[in-house]
Amino acid sequence: MLKNGTRGHASRKWAGGAGLVALAMIVTGCVPLQYPEAQGARTDVTEAANAGQAVRDGGDLVMALSSEPDKLDPTTSTSLYTRFVMNAMCEKLYDIDASGEIVPQLATALPEISADGLRVTIPVRTGATFSDGTPFSAQAVRATFDRNLTLEGSGRKTELGPIERVSAPDAETVVVEYSTPFAPLTAALADRAGMILSPTAIADDTTAFADNPSCVGAFKFVERIPQTSITLEKDPNYYAADEVHLDTITYRIMGDANIRAANLRSGDVHVADAISPQDADALLLERDIEVLQTGSLGYQGLTINIGNTNGTGEPVVQREGPLASDPRVRQALTMSIDREALVNSVFNNWYDPACSGISPNSPFATAASNDCAEFDPAGARALLEEAGVDIPLTVGLKVANSPDALRYSQALQASVREGGFNLRIEPVEYSTLLDMQKQGKFDLMQIGWSGRIDPHGNLATFMTTGAGNNDGGYNSAEMDDLLTRAAQLSDIDERAELYGQAVELAHRDNPLIYTYRQRNITAHSVDLAGVSTFTDGVVRLSRAGFVADKD
Structure with missing residues (x-):
């Protein structure tokens, strides 16, 4: 039997965003560097060790994915590997950072929650644009909420709780009204339920959203070759395009862990997810490869x-x-x-x-x-x-x-x-x-x-x-x-x-x-900066780039 745990913390209030931040900081930790003397240790390393080095613009990054994503639709998808791809092209109202804190992304601040817990007000950014050119606004957020709550096969309805009404009183404000309080909302909006979809794309009856997804993100969808690859390219419409270095990201499907490790060693891929424990200890000793690892919430x-x-x-x-x-x-x-x-x-x-x-x-x-x-x-x-x-x-x-x-x-x-x-x-x-x-x-x-x-x-x-x-x-x-x-x-x-x-x-x-x-184990070539993986299991590449002084 596993050793029983106890809680020594004082009673705390789960009061919207502030409670989420306090929780997240407790749940996760961050050790930014991988020291040689710690090789083989099960120590969290969430970010590339060369963070802060100059990164050149341009380049085509290839990531080996251990399994093929399901449909590229945040409302219905269930696969972790879909979240990898979506993370680069579909921003959320909120995200978690390396320390596990809830941070605004398309929202501009943590939610304001009424005293009775029945009304949640979310301020959202202005000046953002979806990859198809549609302006981002609170109305787009409302449309995504409606889709998540009503679309047949939605996996997000339970995550959002007993919502009675979602409104957008102006372009910068979303109001969510509940029949009973629902504490997990902000955490849900830091995942797929918070990915905001282009209202133009979801209104298009001629094309399934998953076949031509459009969100606000650093990258936009280019093509998918089933069971082979998914390719994204830098989105010039992105509000922070100057922070994006890569030209393209290609996710190649490689189900065999040995093949992923071999392609990483050969340089045919630059990042590989779900490194097998059978390979992890050996990769920790490679000079040209860095291993990121975190505990899992799952x-x-x-x-x-x-x-x-x-x-x-x-x-x-x-x-x-x-x-x-x-x-x-x-x-x-x-x-x-x-x-x-x-x-x-x-x-x-x-x-x-x-x-x-x-x-x-x-x-x-x-x-x-x-x-x-x-x-x-x-x-x-x-x-x-x-x-x-x-x-x-x-x-x-x-x-x-x-x-x-x-x-x-x-x-x-x-x-x-x-x-x-x-x-x-x-x-x-x-x-x-x-x-x-x-x-x-x-x-x-x-x-x-x-x-x-x-x-x-x-x-x-x-x-x-x-x-x-x-x-x-x-x-x-x-x-x-x-x-x-x-x-x-x-x-x-x-x-x-x-x-x-x-x-x-x-x-x-x-x-x-x-x-x-399990532990989330990701490996990447040492000439990359900006690669990170957190306890939610998602490998983040939107700010990745090749170090300037390396080929």
């Missing part, structure tokens, strides 16, 4: 399809089969997983076991959220026998066909066999895996989440009935009530108590079994 785990028969967000229908219908069987599965042994053996001790959607470093962490089922294969078998299940119970496991994911699934297969399970591993290409997840075409799926600084983004969107990421079709009135009440509170301690109760309920029902929390 997790990897197993999603169990309990009631998703018609697609995510559709009315749930209880599925048949012991894993879907009997919580004792799901409890037996989590008891069959030796989390610590698996991460140490498969990932060279780079990653940590995980047992909930709340990071132990979060101020929302409690003894309840840090608690974990003990590895108890004998107890697991006893539960299966009590449930009347024939042993071994065979279950199909959908998993991405990347080497790390396959290596972990094979080790997991061996681990749970002792507890009475026979996992049938079914490798699937990552973008196809995401489609199957949304369509409910799985029994058990190994997949993760890059994480958000507010627990609402890690829990409610996955376990609230009908939520945009509730891909397992979990349906619990008790869980809905806990997560709804937690989002209405401003006090961190009070919210943490409710989230702890939600985790305890999740540990009883096990709609999602958490397995490990």
